[in-house]
Amino acid sequence: MKRLFLILIIFLCFSMVVNATTIKFNPTGTHIKDGLLKIRLDFYPDVNSKTYIEQYIDVFARELTEKEKEVDKEGNFTAKALALQKLVPTVKQLNPFLCLFIVVDPNITKAQLLTYIQNNYGKAVITELDTAIKDGIKTALPTILKNKVSITSQAIATKETDIEKVNASLLGFEVEVK
Amino acid sequence: MKKILLTVLFILAIFQMVVLATAIDIGSAAINGDTTSILATLVSRDNTANETGVITSVEIWAETNLANCEVATFDEGDASILTTRDNESIGAVTADSKQTFVVSLNIVAGDMIGIYFSSGSMDMTGDAGAVGTYYLAGDQIPCTGADFSLYGPAPMKRLSLYGTGATPAATTTNIFMGVNF
Numbered sequence: 001m002k003r004l005f006l007i008l009i010i011f012l013c014f015s016m017v018v019n020a021t022t023i024k025f026n027p028t029g030t031h032i033k034d035g036l037l038k039i040r041l042d043f044y045p046d047v048n049s050k051t052y053i054e055q056y057i058d059v060f061a062r063e064l065t066e067k068e069k070e071v072d073k074e075g076n077f078t079a080k081a082l083a084l085q086k087l088v089p090t091v092k093q094l095n096p097f098l099c100l101f102i103v104v105d106p107n108i109t110k111a112q113l114l115t116y117i118q119n120n121y122g123k124a125v126i127t128e129l130d131t132a133i134k135d136g137i138k139t140a141l142p143t144i145l146k147n148k149v150s151i152t153s154q155a156i157a158t159k160e161t162d163i164e165k166v167n168a169s170l171l172g173f174e175v176e177v178k
Numbered sequence: 179m180k181k182i183l184l185t186v187l188f189i190l191a192i193f194q195m196v197v198l199a200t201a202i203d204i205g206s207a208a209i210n211g212d213t214t215s216i217l218a219t220l221v222s223r224d225n226t227a228n229e230t231g232v233i234t235s236v237e238i239w240a241e242t243n244l245a246n247c248e249v250a251t252f253d254e255g256d257a258s259i260l261t262t263r264d265n266e267s268i269g270a271v272t273a274d275s276k277q278t279f280v281v282s283l284n285i286v287a288g289d290m291i292g293i294y295f296s297s298g299s300m301d302m303t304g305d306a307g308a309v310g311t312y313y314l315a316g317d318q319i320p321c322t323g324a325d326f327s328l329y330g331p332a333p334m335k336r337l338s339l340y341g342t343g344a345t346p347a348a349t350t351t352n353i354f355m356g357v358n359f
Binding site for chain 1: 201212213214234235237245246266267268269270272273274275276277278279280281282304331342343344
């Protein structure tokens with residue numbers, strides 16, 4: 001009986017591990033195109049998604065030294081450099097599987113962005129995006145994202161200072177979609 | 179009975195003519211290549227655009243993290259003389275896996291795809307069958323009539339930069355005897 005109870009507890013603990021896609025605001029991608037202010041959202045795959053294995057990668061734990069990144073005249077790493085690289089410690093890193101841009105008003109707040117994501121990027125949509133990218137059906141992306149890449153419904157004339165303004169306002173924004 | 183059904187089917191087929199958008203692709207597959215790029219504006223000569231329309235996604239495989247990255251479509255006038263058709267700033271690009279960006283870049287059949295970043299390096303693949311990559315020092319996005327050089331030495335290099343898109347929106351048109359309904 002005790003053993004059964006223990007198994008049940010372990011099962012419950014495992015089932016409490018929630019898998020979620022994380023969407024993060026990336027200030028490096030904020031730009032103006034055709035008079036519209038666009039912000040960049042990076043989608044990080046959840047552990048059960050199709051793209052997770054491709055994006056959960058090993059990276060060097062430190063910058064490579066000049067000797068470790070020595071290349072030949074064709075630009076390839078030399079045999080010596082490759083041998084040295086094998087000795088450099090690595091760490092795991094999760095990269096985004098998709099980076100997309102949405103048109104926003106310069107006065108957008110974190111609360112408005114959160115509501116927008118909750119209304120437009122549910123689990124089903126993210127699964128569709130994940131599948132389209134994994135299966136190489138990039139032409140499906142515009143269909144999936146139709147009416148989902150603009151918070152504002154009209155063109156807004158913007159100026160360079162709006163980039164700083166929106167970056168300051170949304171800095172650190174991230175949300176988990178379960 | 180069969181004849182009537184066939185006739186009905188035939189008439190329906192004539193009336194319902196679906197005009198689908200054609201897929202566009204440009205550049206070479208974003209793969210983990212065997213060589214690394216220099217710091218310059220790089221333009222892929224391989225697989226020029228097959229149609230006119232809009233590039234909606236760009237895939238990049240970077241060797242090391244890229245900063246202040248811009249992607250662009252280029253028109254080649256005279257040989258190696260390039261002019262930017264459209265461009266978009268995408269920001270930082272993480273290295274060591276294929277990164278997909280949803281963009282909107284106008285493109286005309288025959289155009290090339292290119293990239294600029296202020297630091298980092300792109301993956302490239304040496305291939306004797308490749309058409310190669312153009313380069314020009316500095317940020318050439320946008321540019322008008324800039325004189326690029328062919329990236330060397332041999333073998334030619336494929337840039338791990340790939341774009342996909344489509345011709346203008348798909349339409350469903352009912353056509354009969356040349357008349358739209």
